[in-house]
Amino acid sequence: MALTLTQYLAEAARPAQDTSGLETCVTCKIPLQETITGYRPGKDGTRCSDCYFCEISKLIDEHPIGRPMSTRASLVTKTTAV
DSSP: OOOOOOHHHHHHOSSSSOOTTTTOOOOOOOOOOOTTTOOOOTTTEOOOOOHHHHHHHHHHHHOOOSOOOOOOHHHHHOOOOO
C-alpha cells in the first residue's frame, strides 16, 4: 500500500537506526560502528578511521620518520656488458 505524504514525511524524519547507545567520534561526532566507520581508541577519546588517519598524517608531517632517500641513487643500477 502506498504511503500518504504525511506518512512519508513522518517516516523520513525518524532516524533509520537508533544510535543512542553507540559511542561517537570525538572529532566529527558520528556514531562509531567498527565495520562502517571504524573504531580507533586513543588516550583522548575514540575516533572514526577517517579522523584517526587524518590526525596521524598531521603528526607524521610535523615529525617525519627518517630522511628522504636520494631518488637518483635509488634508480641507478649497474649493468655489465655482455
